[in-house]
Amino acid sequence: MGFLSNQHWVCTQPFGWLELPTPSGRNPMLVCLSLKDALTSGVGGLNLSVEDLQNVAAQLLTQQSTEKIPSSEETGSHVPSGQAADTPVPRKGTEDLGKYCRKKSGNRPRSAPGDSQTEVPGGTVVPFQELGSTKNSAPSNQSKRRGGWPKGRKRKPELVDMRPPKAPATGYVLYLNEKRKNYKDLPFPEVTKLLGNEWSKLSLEDKRVYLVQAEVEKKRYREELKAYRQSDVYQSYLDRKRNKHLQENGTEESDMDATDEIEDEDNEELYCRICDQWFSSLHNKKEHLYGRQHLLVNITTNITRTGSLRCRHLAMYPCQGRGQSISGEFTKERLAAAEQEGGSSGYSLSTTSLDESSLDGFTPPGVPGGKTRRQEPGACPAPDMTDSICRLMTTYSEREREIRSLSSRLEQVRTKNAELMSALGELLAREGRLNAQLETETQLEVTLEQQLLSLWVLPTACLSSANTS
DNA sequence: CCGGAACATCTGATAGATCA
DNA sequence: TGATCTATCAGATGTTCCGG
Numbered sequence: 001m002g003f004l005s006n007q008h009w010v011c012t013q014p015f016g017w018l019e020l021p022t023p024s025g026r027n028p029m030l031v032c033l034s035l036k037d038a039l040t041s042g043v044g045g046l047n048l049s050v051e052d053l054q055n056v057a058a059q060l061l062t063q064q065s066t067e068k069i070p071s072s073e074e075t076g077s078h079v080p081s082g083q084a085a086d087t088p089v090p091r092k093g094t095e096d097l098g099k100y101c102r103k104k105s106g107n108r109p110r111s112a113p114g115d116s117q118t119e120v121p122g123g124t125v126v127p128f129q130e131l132g133s134t135k136n137s138a139p140s141n142q143s144k145r146r147g148g149w150p151k152g153r154k155r156k157p158e159l160v161d162m163r164p165p166k167a168p169a170t171g172y173v174l175y176l177n178e179k180r181k182n183y184k185d186l187p188f189p190e191v192t193k194l195l196g197n198e199w200s201k202l203s204l205e206d207k208r209v210y211l212v213q214a215e216v217e218k219k220r221y222r223e224e225l226k227a228y229r230q231s232d233v234y235q236s237y238l239d240r241k242r243n244k245h246l247q248e249n250g251t252e253e254s255d256m257d258a259t260d261e262i263e264d265e266d267n268e269e270l271y272c273r274i275c276d277q278w279f280s281s282l283h284n285k286k287e288h289l290y291g292r293q294h295l296l297v298n299i300t301t302n303i304t305r306t307g308s309l310r311c312r313h314l315a316m317y318p319c320q321g322r323g324q325s326i327s328g329e330f331t332k333e334r335l336a337a338a339e340q341e342g343g344s345s346g347y348s349l350s351t352t353s354l355d356e357s358s359l360d361g362f363t364p365p366g367v368p369g370g371k372t373r374r375q376e377p378g379a380c381p382a383p384d385m386t387d388s389i390c391r392l393m394t395t396y397s398e399r400e401r402e403i404r405s406l407s408s409r410l411e412q413v414r415t416k417n418a419e420l421m422s423a424l425g426e427l428l429a430r431e432g433r434l435n436a437q438l439e440t441e442t443q444l445e446v447t448l449e450q451q452l453l454s455l456w457v458l459p460t461a462c463l464s465s466a467n468t469s
Numbered sequence: 470c471c472g473g474a475a476c477a478t479c480t481g482a483t484a485g486a487t488c489a
Numbered sequence: 490t491g492a493t494c495t496a497t498c499a500g501a502t503g504t505t506c507c508g509g
Contacts, residue, residue, distance in 0.1 A: 173479050180480070188499055192479085195501080199502075474505100474506085475504100475506080480499100482497100484497085
């Protein structure tokens with residue numbers, strides 16, 4: 001959603017506040033616009049110039065980089081005054097939302113899709129509770145306390161002969177393990193906070209090392225789990241359990257657990273071609289598709305192709321979209337449909353979502369079947385648009401470099417500032433000490449002068465008495 | 470379908486249960 | 490009774506499951 005300010009359109013989704021220059025002559029009314037819409041509904045459809053599009057992208061970049069810099073207040077904000085000055089509700093699909101939810105509810109939120117790791121199912125699905133972990137056997141109303149072993153807990157696992165395989169560590173955990181050594185003197189929660197912060201600031205490229213390791217871990221786990229489930233020990237345990245359930249409830253319990261799905265999970269449906277990531281469920285993948293990370297990857301990796309396709313489209317149908325509502329919501333259904341389409345046609349979601357698919361609803365008069373347009377041969381090259389896209393990309397990278405160098409400069413200045421402040425503190429302390437010393441010595445001087453004076457009194461008295469005698 | 474709860478990973482200290 | 494074992498706690502991230 002967005003609104004029209006004096007000079008700018010301000011929109012909040014999907015990247016937060018985003019300012020667009022107000023096109024001249026546009027009716028100043030409430031306008032619903034997201035960046036995705038701006039991009040997907042076409043420059044022509046929005047009546048936006050190429051410069052406008054560049055502005056949008058530049059702002060997107062700035063905002064993206066701003067979020068990477070810790071002290072965002074110093075880099076300026078797109079949030080209008082009075083808006084969310086204290087604790088704004090983070091957007092869905094961002095890591096901040098996770099922190100917000102945790103803070104608010106004191107509980108753990110769902111994963112942030114944008115930060116999804118390449119997790120594959122089977123991670124924590126062993127029937128742990130039933131098999132032996134005693135964690136869940138604790139009374140639910142038991143108040144939390146530090147340490148100790150609550151009464152009523154079982155001490156030994158039911159399956160002592162064979163333990164289920166250890167669940168695989170995620171990329172984040174692997175990162176924690178490696179970096180934790182560097183902070184041995186800090187308490188555990190402090191280190192976790194620190195490293196959690198670092199992890200969320202890490203680029204995808206930097207995370208990749210750990211994610212790959214996590215993937216190996218996961219494969220190991222899946223193999224071990226499979227072996228575990230096929231073991232005699234486990235089978236006999238299942239039999240015992242089934243019999244027990246039969247005796248207690250009169251019905252046979254299904255021994256199906258999540259590990260049964262292991263064989264089926266290597267499924268293309270769970271793979272995101274754009275981000276090269278696997279997901280453990282369609283649900284997780286869907287969450288990822290709506291997330292910022294996915295969209296940003298889309299934009300950066302496909303904008304060139306998108307530009308050429310779009311300009312081809314616009315060149316063919318120059319009037320398309322003019323005067324249309326720009327509030328076209330980029331619905332989840334459309335995203336999902338676009339992704340499906342991408343799967344079947346070889347196009348990625350990004351390609352479809354950012355160009356053709358989003359225009360499908362705008363079939364120009366007299367052109368039946370919008371989708372057939374994209375196969376239209378002999379489209380015009382529209383070189384000016386391509387140039388603009390190239391310029392946009394250049395601006396993109398220049399801004400990023402600039403922001404990076406400014407960030408590092410800021411860091412240096414801060415360090416220097418801290419050093420100066422510390423030196424100033426020392427000097428002030430020294431000044432205080434010297435002042436105190438001066439005062440002491442002044443007092444001493446006065447005392448000495450008095451003593452000297454009193455010493456002079458005796459000889460003078462003696463001399464005067466001798467003279468008189 | 471969505472949101473929330475539960476639980477997994479990591480380390481190390483600690484308290485309480487259990488066993489010889 | 491002492492030694493040993495194990496849950497719990499801290500915080501962050503990620504996954505899975507379940508109920509509305």
